Amino acid sequence: MTSTETGRPERTAEITEKGPAGRGEREDEVVLGISPAFCSFFTKTISNIPLAEVLREVMAGVEEQGVSLRIVRVKDSSDLAKIAHRAARLSGSGIGVGILSRGTSMIHQKDLAKLSNLELFPQAPLLTPETFRAIGSNAAQYAKGDSPAPVPVQNDFMARPRYQAKAALLHLKETEMIEPDGGIVELDVSIRRAGS
Amino acid sequence: MTSTETGRPERTAEITEKGPAGRGEREDEVVLGISPAFCSFFTKTISNIPLAEVLREVMAGVEEQGVSLRIVRVKDSSDLAKIAHRAARLSGSGIGVGILSRGTSMIHQKDLAKLSNLELFPQAPLLTPETFRAIGSNAAQYAKGDSPAPVPVQNDFMARPRYQAKAALLHLKETEMIEPDGGIVELDVSIRRAGS
Amino acid sequence: MASGAPRLVVGVDIGNSTTEACCARVDDDGGVEYLGSGLAPTTGIKGTPDNAEGVRKAAGQALADGGCRWPDVDLVLTNEATPVISGLAMETITETVVTESTMIGHDPRTPGGSGIGVGTTVALADLAERAAGEDVLVVVPAAEDFEDVAEALVAAARRGVGVRGAILGGDDAVLVANRLEETLPIVDEVTLVDEVPLGMLAAVEVAEPGRTIRTLSNSYGIATLFDLDAEQTKMISPVARSLTGNRSAVVVRTPGGDITDRRVPAGSIALRGRSSTVSVEVDAGADEIMRALARIRPLVDAEGESGTHVGGMIAGVRDAMSELTGQRPDEVAIEDLLAVDTLVPQEVRGGLAKEVAREDAVLLAAMVRTSRGPMEQVAAEVRRVLAEEAQRVLEVEIGGIEAEMAVGGALTTPGSGEPIVVLDLGGGSTDAAHADTDGEVYSVHVAGAGDLVTTLIDAELGLDDKQVAEEIKRYPLAKVESFFHVRHENGTAQFFTEPLAPELFARVVVLTDEGMHAVPGRHDLATLRHTRREAKRRVFVVNALRALEQIAPGGTLRQIEFVVLLGGSALDFEIPDMIADAVAPHGIVCGTGNVRGSLGPRNAVASGLVAGHARGRRVSGAA
Amino acid sequence: MASGAPRLVVGVDIGNSTTEACCARVDDDGGVEYLGSGLAPTTGIKGTPDNAEGVRKAAGQALADGGCRWPDVDLVLTNEATPVISGLAMETITETVVTESTMIGHDPRTPGGSGIGVGTTVALADLAERAAGEDVLVVVPAAEDFEDVAEALVAAARRGVGVRGAILGGDDAVLVANRLEETLPIVDEVTLVDEVPLGMLAAVEVAEPGRTIRTLSNSYGIATLFDLDAEQTKMISPVARSLTGNRSAVVVRTPGGDITDRRVPAGSIALRGRSSTVSVEVDAGADEIMRALARIRPLVDAEGESGTHVGGMIAGVRDAMSELTGQRPDEVAIEDLLAVDTLVPQEVRGGLAKEVAREDAVLLAAMVRTSRGPMEQVAAEVRRVLAEEAQRVLEVEIGGIEAEMAVGGALTTPGSGEPIVVLDLGGGSTDAAHADTDGEVYSVHVAGAGDLVTTLIDAELGLDDKQVAEEIKRYPLAKVESFFHVRHENGTAQFFTEPLAPELFARVVVLTDEGMHAVPGRHDLATLRHTRREAKRRVFVVNALRALEQIAPGGTLRQIEFVVLLGGSALDFEIPDMIADAVAPHGIVCGTGNVRGSLGPRNAVASGLVAGHARGRRVSGAA
Ligand SMILES: Nc1ncnc2c1ncn2[C@@H]1O[C@H](COP(=O)(O)OP(=O)(O)O)[C@@H](O)[C@H]1O
Ligand SMILES: Nc1ncnc2c1ncn2[C@@H]1O[C@H](COP(=O)(O)OP(=O)(O)O)[C@@H](O)[C@H]1O
Ligand SMILES: [Mg+2]
Ligand SMILES: [Mg+2]
CATH class of the missing domain: 3.30.420.40 (ATPase, nucleotide binding domain)
Incomplete structure (x- = not known):
C-alpha cells in the first residue's frame, strides 16, 4: 500500500542547501543522510511513495520521540552504508539514518564498522510510509538511550525479481548523480502540501 | 611541599609531536591540553614541581581509573579556559584537562561554555603532586559517568601577593611562546627517570 | 567384605x-x-x-x-x-475487567503536552459542529494525519470551543501537541480508539516527564472532576488504583460502565495432616496458605476444591506426577507445598489500548515422593x-x-563441623539433612528450588522463554551504554577496546560465561534485577528457613551451628549470601560447601x- | 448566639x-x-x-x-x-569491631587485577629478602611510588618468590597491576596500611568488574584457604558476612585477632498498659517491640531500663518533651511508640581502611500528649x-x-462519605479520626510521620543534613547524564536546550520545584530511591495500618469504607499511593483529600x- 493509494494529499519537499555539514553538538539529535538524487532527480521511491512523504514520515517519527533531526545530503556516494555511517558520525548522539532514492534505508551508529548497522531495510519495494515513521522513531529512541524493538521488516521473495531490474536502473542513475567533490551538505527541508 | 622536597627521583619528559590533534573516538578517554611553554621553555611550576612530575601524576590519576589519556599541546593560546575547553572538545568522552606551565589547572567539558568549568585550580602555588594525581583521577571519573567529589582546593590568601609578580612574569613568557598558526598538536609523552 | x-x-x-x-x-x-x-x-x-x-x-x-x-x-x-518430583501450577486470582467502555490509561511511551483536561468526548469529524464555550476532549482515529488534527484543534479553539485534550489512535501525541497554540494533555496509541464512547464526560491527564499522574490516580480526584457521590466513587476506585504510577491516563465516565478488579474464585485447598485437615482459601494469599501448612505439618496430602481453579491446579500436578512415575493419580501423595504470591502481567479484558495490568497470582509448587x-x-x-x-x-x-x-x-568441607545441617539447593526441591554429634541423621524435602525461581522470573517478566529466564537468574546484568562500554548493576562502567556486537547496542544484557546476551523485551535493568532477587528470596530464603525450622532440634534454629549449602543453586552468585544473611541472626555459620576442600557445592x-x-x-x- | x-x-x-x-x-x-x-x-x-x-x-x-x-x-x-509532640531517638544495636589486627576488605573504588591470592604478609622493604618458593602478599606504604612497587614485585617474581597479591596504602592498585607480568589481585587505599600485621597468612581477593567476591565472603571459603577447624571457622564467620557484596577484600589471619559482630547491650523497654506491663528487649528488633505494644495497647507510659542505651533514649525523649512543655519530666507520659529497624553506616572500630559497615539500629519515635x-x-x-x-x-x-x-x-472532599476515616499525615504524628454514620467521632494519634521519614533518610544515607534529606523525601530523582539531558528514576531521558549548571554535571539530582539540586555524596540513584521508599513505607504504611486497626469498628478494616488522607505528607508524590495500595485488599476507597473540592489535603x-x-x-x- 503506497501513500498515494491511501489518498494522502500530495506534498512537496522544498530543499535548500545551508553549506557543508558539521558535527552536531546536541546529544539528542539524529542525522538523516539522503543520497545524491533524493528529491532532486527522483521524487518517488521504487514503489512510488513520494520522497517528500518519506522525509515527512522520518521527521515525524523523530519528532514524536522528542528528539531533534538534522538532514544532510551525501553528495559523493550512492553507497547506503557509507551514507548512513557518515550521517551517524555527524550526529551528536552518534545515531544516523541513511536513505537512498529508491527507498532502501539503514540506521547506523558512529562507532560501528561501516559495513555493520543497527537496522537495515534492504527491500525498498516493501517499505511503507509507516515503516519510515518507525525508522525515525527507532533512530530517535536509540539516540535517547532507549532500547526499541527493531522495526519489523516484511520479506517477500517475489518482490525481488519483480523489482530487480528497476532497482538496478535506479541505482545507476543515483550513481550518475554523484558529485565527487560535493562532500556532505546540510539541508533545510520544508514539506508543504502541494498548492499551499 | 613540592615534589623535589619529598625526595622523588628526578624525572624528565620526552615529548614528540605526532601531528595535528583530531577528535577522539573512544568514550573512555580524557584529553590533557598543555600550554605553549609547558615542558619546553619551562620545566617547573611556579612552586618548583617539575612539569614532568605534573604530567606523570595526571597520567597516573587517569590510568588508575582505567581510562585512557591523550595529551595535546595548544600552541596558539595561553588562556587556560581556552586550552581546557579545546582539550574537552577533542576528547571522545567530552572531558578535558588544561594545565598552564605555572601549574594552574582546569577540568572542562565540551558542552560547557568556555568560561565555565567543572573544576578550577586557580592557585598554582598551592598545588601539590597529589593534587595533580587527583585532577587526573577526577577527570577520568567524569569520563566514566561517575560523580566524583571535587578535588579539595586549599585557599591561602597569603600565597597570592607572594607569588603574584612571579605569576605575571611566567604568564608573559608563556604568552610570548604562542605560535598563532600552531594549532593543536597531539603529543607522545614518555616520562623517564633522569639518567635511565 | x-x-x-x-x-x-x-x-x-x-x-x-x-x-x-x-x-x-x-x-x-x-x-x-x-x-x-x-x-x-x-x-x-x-x-x-x-x-x-x-x-x-x-x-x-x-x-x-x-x-x-x-x-x-x-x-x-x-x-x-x-524420586522426589515437584510440580508447579500458577493461577491468577485477580483480573482487571473493563465493562462497557470506561477506559483506563495505558501509559503510552510518548504522550503529548501535560496537565489535566476535562470535557465531553467528541469525534474529530464532529469537532466543527461543537459550539463555542463547550468543553471537549477530541477523539481521533489512527488514520488521521497529525497536521490535519492539529489544524482542526487550533481552528476549534480559535472559535471558542474549549478544547481540553485529545485521545489519539496513532502515535502522534507529541506531533499534535507541538502544533497547538496552548499546552494540552494528549494521550495516544489507543488501539481501539474507535470504541471510545462519544458524548461522555471524560478526563485526560499527562504528567511532566519523570513524574506520575496525581489526579486520576486518586479516587477523590476523579470524584472531584466528575462530581461523583460516595457510591459512585466506590465504583470508580479500582480505576484510580489501576492508574497509579502511570505518566498519563484517560478516564471516560460512562453511565453503566466501570472497571472491576474482579477476584477470580480460586477455590480452597484442603491440607491433610496426620491428625487434622485444614482448609484455606487460595485467594487469601501465600502467607495464609503457608501458615496453615505449618499448623498441620507434616503434610500427608493436599486436595483442591473440585470445580475451582485450585482444583484444576492440584489435579494437574497429580496427573503430571502420575505420568512421570507410573503410579495411579490417586496414589500420588503431595508431601509438601510452597505457595508464592506473584504478580503477572496480563492484558486487561475489555481494555481499549491493549492495557496490561499486573494481576495477583498464586504459584503452588508441590512435592511428591513416589513409592520407593x-x-x-x-x-x-x-x-x-x-x-x-x-x-x-x-x-x-x-x-x-x-x-x-x-x-x-x-x-x-573445611571448617564445617557438627551439629551440621546440609541444605541441598537443587532444581525441584530444597532438601535439608541434620546430623547431630552422634551421627543421627534426620532429613526433610521441601517443595520449590531453582526451577521455581526460573518459573517466577519467566512469569513475572512475561518472557515466555525459560531459557532467557534461566540466564537472567544465573548471571549479573548490565546496560550497554555504547559500543565500547557497559554499566554494571552496581553502577560502575566497564570499557572495551573492541566494539560490542550491534545487536547488543542499547540493550540490557546478561553477562553469561559465553559473553553478553541481550535480554529481549523492554524491561529496564532495575526491574529485571528486582524481579530476580525477589524470586530468589521468596523461594530460597523462605525454604531455607522453613526447612531449618522443621529439622532443627526442638525447632530452634539457635541449636544449629553450621549450615553447608550444596547443589546447583548453591553455585548461584547471590542465593548463598541471601540465605547466610537470613540465618545470621540465629548465630549460624552458613556458607557454600566446599566438598573435599576443592569441589565447591x-x-x-x-x-x-x-x-x-x-x-x-x-x-x-x-x- | x-x-x-x-x-x-x-x-x-x-x-x-x-x-x-x-x-x-x-x-x-x-x-x-x-x-x-x-x-x-x-x-x-x-x-x-x-x-x-x-x-x-x-x-x-x-x-x-x-x-x-x-x-x-x-x-x-x-x-x-x-500539643501532641513527638521525639526521636536512635541507637545502633550492632557494632563491627576489629580486635587486634584481622583486616576486612573495604571495597576501594579501583582495586587492581583480579583473582584470589594467599600468602604471608611481607613489607615491601623486606621483599628482597624472601626466598624463592615462598608465597607472599606484599604490604606497601602509601608513600611508595607505583613504578618502584611494580619493579620490586616483578623482580621478586622473577627470582621465584610466589608473589600472590598486594595490599597498598595509596590509590595505586591499577597502576601497579598494569606494570606486572601476571594478573594478581591488589587492594589499595588501605589507610592504616602500616598497621597490617606482617608475617601472617593472609588472602586478597578481587572480583571482575561488576561481580562480587565469592571466596572471602564464604565462611567455608576462608576456612579452606586458611585450613581452619570448625571452632576457628565460627570465629571468622562475621568476617565473611561483613565482606558480602564487596568487589575486593583482604583477610589477614592473626592468631588472637578476630572480628566481632558485637551486639550492643541496648537494654529493655517496659511498656505499661492499662492493666499490665510488658518488657521487651530492644535488640529483638522493631517487630518484636511493635507486637508487644499491640498486646498492651493503649499505652499509658514507657520506661527504658536505666543504665542502658534505651534508658538514655527514653530519658532523652522525656527531657526534650519536658523542656518543650514546661511539665516535669516525670509528668510526661509516652502515649505511643513507633519502633523502626534501620541500618546506619558506621566506621568499623579498629578497621584499617576507614571501612564502613552498615550497622543495625533501632529508631524509636515517641509521642507525648501534654496536659491540656x-x-x-x-x-x-x-x-x-x-x-x-x-x-x-x-x-x-x-x-x-x-x-x-x-x-x-x-x-x-467530593466522593467521600460515611463511615469515614481521616488520616492526617503530619510532621510528628499520624492522626486518625473515625466518624460513624451517627457522627460519633473517635480519634487516635500514633507516633511518627513526615519528620521521621526525613530522619530515617538522613541517617541511613549518612547525610547529616536534614535539609538535603527533606528534599530527597519530597522530590523525584534523576541522574544528569550530560549537560543537555537527565535520566529520570523511571529510566526515561529528558533533554534540554539550555545547558545545565556545571555543578549538576554527572550528579544525581532532586527535581525540586525551584529546579535541580545535586545530592551530595556518592550514593547512586537506585540506593537513594530505595532508601526513600523504604523509609516512607516503614513509617506511613505501618502507621496507617496500625492507626486504622485501632480506630476501625471492632478492629476490622473491612468496616471502613472511605479513608481520606490529609496533612502535609498527603502532598507527597508517592505516600498516598503506598497507603492506598496497602489498604486496597480491605476494600477501602483511599485517596488524598480534596477539601472543599479544591484545596487538596x-x-x-x-x-x-x-x-x-x-x-x-x-x-x-x-x-
Ligand atoms: N552456576 C549456577 N548458578 C545458578 N544456578 C545454577 C547454576 N548451575 C546450576 N544451577 C541451578 O541448579 C539447579 C539444579 O541443581 P542440581 O543440584 O544440579 O539439581 P538436582 O539436585 O535436582 O540434580 C537448577 O535450577 C539450575 O538452574
Ligand atoms: N509537598 C510535600 N511533599 C511531601 N511532604 C510534604 C510536602 N509538604 C509538606 N510535607 C511534609 O509534611 C509534614 C508536615 O505536615 P503538616 O501537615 O504541615 O504538619 P502538622 O500537621 O504537624 O502541622 C512535614 O514532614 C513535611 O516534610
Ligand atoms: Mg506518542
Ligand atoms: Mg585504586
Missing part, C-alpha cells in the same frame, strides 16, 4: 537434574584417596533405568579426571535415588551399561541413605557414598 | 508545623460560603501564645485570598491545639494580635474538638471549624 589390596571405588549420585560421580582408592583400613570427579545431566527421570547413560558419562568423566580406567574399577556405589522406585532395576541397567565400558562384569551396589551420604560429603553425595563404604570397610576390617 | 445578617468567620488550625486558615460568610440559616484560605508555618510550639504570629499571617492570607478585610471579621475560631495546654492564653494572645490588625476587638473562640473538625473538613480543620460553627447557628436558629 574381603579385606586386602586397595580397591578402586566409584560413587555415583543420580539427582533430578544432575548426576555426579567420583572415584577413589579405598585401602584396607578404610583410608580414602579421592582421585577424580565428574558431572553430567541426569538422563531420564531420576530412579528409572534411563539413568544409566548419565551414570556412564559422569563416572567416565570421574575416572578420566583421576587418570583411571574402567577395567580397574572394583566397585560402583549409587545413591538410593528415590525399582532401584534394583536401575542398578541392573547400570551394571549392563558399565560392563560394556569395563569389558567385564562390575560390582554395582546401592549405597546408603541419601541424606546420610550428603552429610558425610558436606563434612569434608558439588559431589557431596557421591563423595559421601565412598566415605561411607570406607567406614564400613574399616569397621568390618576391625571386626 | 444572635441570629441576623451573614457573618464573616475565620477558621484557624494551629498545627505542629503549619497553621492553616480560611474565611467564609456564614448566613443566618447555617449556609456557608467559603471565600479564601491561607497557610503559614506555625510560630513557636503548638499550644503556646507564640502561635499568634502564625495565626495573624495565615488568617491574613485567607482574608486577602477572599478579598476581605480584617475590620469586617465577625468571629475567629481556633482549634483546641492540644493553657488554650485560653493562646486565645488571648491571638485576640491581642488580631486587634492590632482589625483596629478593634475581635471575637476569638476556641472551636470544637480537633478530630471532629477534621472529619467535618474531610467530608467536604489542606485546610480540613480550619474549614471544619467554620462548618461546625454554621451547624451550630443552624441548630440554634431552628431552636
